[in-house]
Amino acid sequence: xxxxxxxxxxxxxxxxxxxxxxxxxxxxxxxxxxxxxxxxxxxxxxxxxxxxxxxxxxxxxxxxxxxxxxxxxxxxxxxxxxxxxxxxxxxxxxxxxxxxxxxxxxxxxxxxxxxxxxxxxx
Numbered sequence: 001x002x003x004x005x006x007x008x009x010x011x012x013x014x015x016x017x018x019x020x021x022x023x024x025x026x027x028x029x030x031x032x033x034x035x036x037x038x039x040x041x042x043x044x045x046x047x048x049x050x051x052x053x054x055x056x057x058x059x060x061x062x063x064x065x066x067x068x069x070x071x072x073x074x075x076x077x078x079x080x081x082x083x084x085x086x087x088x089x090x091x092x093x094x095x096x097x098x099x100x101x102x103x104x105x106x107x108x109x110x111x112x113x114x115x116x117x118x119x120x121x122x
Contacts, residue, residue, distance in 0.1 A: 013039035015056035028054040032071030043071045047088055060087035064103035077103035
């Protein structure tokens, strides 16, 4: 972009922003997107998020949670009956296992002589 007429070169937008389209200034990348020093906003990769306008990076949510929205703008805890042990999406507990609380990073095994009710919650 250039902010004055008669310019012989263009300026670069900072990370977290891109040219405003008119070539006279920069605008912030919206939540769910980011830009590096190249000044081009792009959507956060799958399973990553940015929660505010002007992000230079996207982030993962961590175990026990997953990205909310597409593009991702925040994190939410896994529901009871689900788990996430890495930076990926929450998944249902396998047969004969359960998680009874939100944010589980693993599922518990049913006691001897018991089986899960199929919901993964208990």
